Amino acid sequence: MKKQGDLYYPTPEFKEKALANDESVYEEAARDPVRFWETRAEKLFWFKKWSKAFEHTPPYFKWFVGGKTNITSNVFEKNSLGWEKIRGKPAVVWEPEPLEEKPRTLSYEQLFKETCQFANALKRMGVKKGDRVAIYLPMIPEAVVAMLACARIGAVHLVVFSAFSAQALKSRLEDAEAKVLVTADGYWRRGKIVDLKTSADEGAKGTSVEKIVVVKRTGNKVAWTQGRDAWFEELTRNEKDFCEAEVMDAEDLFFILYTSGSTGKPKGTMHACGGYIVQAFWTAKLIFDLHENDVMWCTSDIGWVTGHTYAVYAPLLNGITSVIFEGVPDFPAPDRWAQIIEKHKASVFYTAPTAIRMFKKFAGDATQKYGFKTLRLIGSVGEPIDEESWLWYFKGVGKEKCPLVDTWWQTETGGILITSLPGVGPFKPSYAGRPFPGVKAVVFDDEGKQCKTNESGNLVLLPPFAPGLLRGIYKNPAKYEETYWSQYGKSVYFTSDGAFIDENGLVRIFGRVDDVLKVAGHRLSTGEMENAIEKLPQISECAVIGLADEIKGQTPVVFAVLKNATAAAVASPASPAAASPADDFKKKIVDQVRKEIGPIASPKEVYFVEDLPKTRSGKIMRRILRKLFTGEELGDLSTLANPESVEKIKQSVGLK
Numbered sequence: 313m314k315k316q317g318d319l320y321y322p323t324p325e326f327k328e329k330a331l332a333n334d335e336s337v338y339e340e341a342a343r344d345p346v347r348f349w350e351t352r353a354e355k356l357f358w359f360k361k362w363s364k365a366f367e368h369t370p371p372y373f374k375w376f377v378g379g380k381t382n383i384t385s386n387v388f389e390k391n392s393l394g395w396e397k398i399r400g401k402p403a404v405v406w407e408p409e410p411l412e413e414k415p416r417t418l419s420y421e422q423l424f425k426e427t428c429q430f431a432n433a434l435k436r437m438g439v440k441k442g443d444r445v446a447i448y449l450p451m452i453p454e455a456v457v458a459m460l461a462c463a464r465i466g467a468v469h470l471v472v473f474s475a476f477s478a479q480a481l482k483s484r485l486e487d488a489e490a491k492v493l494v495t496a497d498g499y500w501r502r503g504k505i506v507d508l509k510t511s512a513d514e515g516a517k518g519t520s521v522e523k524i525v526v527v528k529r530t531g532n533k534v535a536w537t538q539g540r541d542a543w544f545e546e547l548t549r550n551e552k553d554f555c556e557a558e559v560m561d562a563e564d565l566f567f568i569l570y571t572s573g574s575t576g577k578p579k580g581t582m583h584a585c586g587g588y589i590v591q592a593f594w595t596a597k598l599i600f601d602l603h604e605n606d607v608m609w610c611t612s613d614i615g616w617v618t619g620h621t622y623a624v625y626a627p628l629l630n631g632i633t634s635v636i637f638e639g640v641p642d643f644p645a646p647d648r649w650a651q652i653i654e655k656h657k658a659s660v661f662y663t664a665p666t667a668i669r670m671f672k673k674f675a676g677d678a679t680q681k682y683g684f685k686t687l688r689l690i691g692s693v694g695e696p697i698d699e700e701s702w703l704w705y706f707k708g709v710g711k712e713k714c715p716l717v718d719t720w721w722q723t724e725t726g727g728i729l730i731t732s733l734p735g736v737g738p739f740k741p742s743y744a745g746r747p748f749p750g751v752k753a754v755v756f757d758d759e760g761k762q763c764k765t766n767e768s769g770n771l772v773l774l775p776p777f778a779p780g781l782l783r784g785i786y787k788n789p790a791k792y793e794e795t796y797w798s799q800y801g802k803s804v805y806f807t808s809d810g811a812f813i814d815e816n817g818l819v820r821i822f823g824r825v826d827d828v829l830k831v832a833g834h835r836l837s838t839g840e841m842e843n844a845i846e847k848l849p850q851i852s853e854c855a856v857i858g859l860a861d862e863i864k865g866q867t868p869v870v871f872a873v874l875k876n877a878t879a880a881a882v883a884s885p886a887s888p889a890a891a892s893p894a895d896d897f898k899k900k901i902v903d904q905v906r907k908e909i910g911p912i913a914s915p916k917e918v919y920f921v922e923d924l925p926k927t928r929s930g931k932i933m934r935r936i937l938r939k940l941f942t943g944e945e946l947g948d949l950s951t952l953a954n955p956e957s958v959e960k961i962k963q964s965v966g967l968k
């Protein structure tokens with residue numbers, strides 16, 4: 313990219329070969345967004361064409377009404393590049409964490425066969441269209457196989473991040489009433505084996521799960537329940553390697569993906585078959601400018617939506633190669649990620665600001681020795697990226713030649729909705745960019761009036777909504793209406809993000825306006841953490857806030873009000889030989905969060921306080937707690953029921 317004034321534009325060399333390189337695609341979409349998506353959908357394979365492209369009965373909507381398709385047909389036999397052309401080509405390249413272990417490559421044909429075998433195995437277990445299958449797997453090829461196998465037979469997958477705790481798994485299994493759970497014996501993390509099967513067993517206890525399928529990954533010893541547990545390899549070995557694709561209605565439920573809810577109960581976002589395919593395919597094609605020989609490495613775990621769409625479905629729909637990596641990008645050395653880019657000749661690299669900040673801090677110098685010659689394009693997702701990190705990423709990794717797409721989207725949107733197209737631009741550090749063609753993203757003030765240029769407000773989406781946008785919250789229509797369609801009426805999708813749009817039409821996102829935290833790019837809710845902590849009998853109440861963190865973006869901090877007896881105990885001083893009772897209890901709280909949610913949610917700090925600032929109606933004012941740390945003006949405290957609590961908190965946490 314080249315800088316002109318404040319803005320960056322693609323280089324002529326990039327532009328020349330780019331799939332979209334002028335305003336025409338934006339103009340076409342603006343003239344008739346429904347028609348825009350419709351003509352794009354026509355490029356995919358459908359068993360039967362739709363009768364109507366978009367139907368809106370607020371707050372519900374449908375896309376490609378009456379259309380019939382299957383995503384796996386579009387990945388395999390009916391791939392847009394042609395099956396003969398892709399069958400021998402690498403579909404998935406897997407990099408295990410241990411360096412001494414060899415990577416594994418699955419061609420499209422091998423992936424197809426394995427998918428069909430597992431699809432047949434699922435059928436043999438009695439899994440039918442519409443049944444829910446939970447996938448609690450690390451980043452190994454079988455995770456991709458399991459997702460595709462579900463899609464092949466119309467089973468609804470719910471992927472649960474493998475670093476989530478047994479308890480978090482359980483609540484998802486219960487909500488989805490999953491019939492089968494696919495897991496592994498373990499996986500490698502920072503040189504150690506993580507025992508996944510034990511968490512899977514614990515999570516499945518007392519739920520509707522009838523069968524647990526276990527992939528042998530690490531060979532560690534696992535507990536076994538005869539009749540319920542089966543090895544993946546044994547189940548699939550003798551199955552036929554072809555399975556007919558289930559004919560799916562465009563509006564059939566494709567998958568559920570849970571995000572943390574505000575009260576501790578996770579919300580199952582529902583995605584539909586037809587619209588998701590169209591959006592995944594086209595956003596990836598145009599935003600990552602995918603050409604036949606691209607090798608894309610999206611570093612997100614499949615447990616998150618980014619992994620679903622841009623590590624699995626979108627690259628495969630586009631017939632390119634997707635790199636997946638079992639480990640963490642900085643193990644065993646801080647430049648492991650750079651080695652992977654070079655080793656697998658990645659041409660598209662898509663990661664999160666947290667990772668970028670970490671690379672910059674710990675591998676900044678080492679990065680200079682890498683030429684990254686194969687890279688054509690780099691991307692960022694998941695949280696706002698600050699200007700300094702943007703510039704480092706652009707120079708250090710993109711070598712100032714690769715376009716850097718900062719992509720905004722959400723679990724709910726299924727695919728990217730805001731980012732400038734790489735062959736068109738413009739780009740500006742820390743700005744997500746322009747809405748994708750056909751997407752109407754605007755900023756509203758609290759009254760629902762459209763904000764002026766550069767005026768901050770709430771980011772909303774207007775109809776026609778992108779085809780991949782969620783269709784509901786599983787078994788909870790009230791939550792769906794309340795969360796997304798109640799702030800400005802039933803035809804305006806509320807994103808929960810604060811934003812403004814500048815004079816160039818570029819959207820600047822500054823983060824969530826609700827109780828969601830982005831910790832190292834992972835989406836967590838403060839309510840969910842509070843709920844977990846309040847399960848401890850010694851806690852009377854608590855509040856969790858997110859504070860800025862140099863690497864992780866945000867990090868959770870807990871304010872806990874203890875019940876009297878415990879408060880007295882933690883106030884007693886430490887004996888010379890042992891940690892203080894206060895430290896012990898802080899650890900207990902941290903452990904509780906790890907147990908209920910997972911290590912990614914570990915609070916950075918726990919403060920014991922006497923009281924929490926509340927409104928007269930009893931609402932905890934987390935905003936005030938946050939401001940205590942950021943040094944912002946606290947504002948008028950007289951509306952609080954207990955204004956004196958603020959001064960006391962300041963003292964007990966040692967703030968001036």
Ligand code: WTA
Nearest residue numbers: 693694695696718719720721722723821835
């Ligand atoms: C945030 C991840 C700024 C935002 C795909 C959103 C971003 C939430 C960006 C969704 C970005 C995502 N710039 N913020 N480029 N991308 N976000 O569901 O707050 O894990 O609402 O989906 O991440 O997180 P989720």
